[in-house]
Amino acid sequence: MNDIKKLALRLKNHDENALKQIIIKYTPLVTAIICNIFDGSLSKEDIEETVSDTFVALWKNADNFEPEKLSGYLCTIAKSKAFDRLSKKHIAFDDIDEVDIQDDFSLYETVETKEIARELKKAISTVNEPDREILIRHYFYYQKIEDIAKSMNIPQATVKVKLHRTRKKLKKYLTERGFSL
Secondary structure (H helix, E strand, O other), X not given: OOHHHHHHHHHHOOOHHHHHHHHHHHHHXXXXXXXXXXXXXXXXXXXXXXXXXXXXXXXXXXXXXXXXXXXXXXXXXXXXXXXXXXXXXXXXXXXXXXXXXXXOOOOOXXXXXXXXXXXXXXXXXXXXXXXXXXXXXXXXXXXXXXXHHHHHOOOHHHHHHHHHHXXXXXXXXXXXXXXXX
């Protein structure tokens, strides 16, 4: 069993020392993710608070992740907390049609990851509105289904169905192009 998995298991058992070690190890990664999302639009204090919020959320939700996926889970929390902070500060997002899919959040950029991102961007461009807007709001701006439904004035069930169908279309598109998902 590797050290990260051991650390994650200790965290799941609410070991505060494990949390301290995770904070030391992952603060640079979490900070980089948050800074990339903020892109200079928020203060240093906002960044520090968002980093702290990320680790607090990890602690509170320690039972909700698989130990071997600690890094990915932490990255997801960081992105979510950053977008939450942006929306609370009423920072306008870029035009939803101009969203750029990037893999900046990966420490281990590979050719395959870049190729998948490129193909995914092509696939998303084939999705019709409002399905594309719903997909982007949910998966790239991390908006909750109920918030998307409210802002677009459609039922939550419709948002869920559209997300499900769009995911299936994207999976088919990528599978047809040789990507195993």
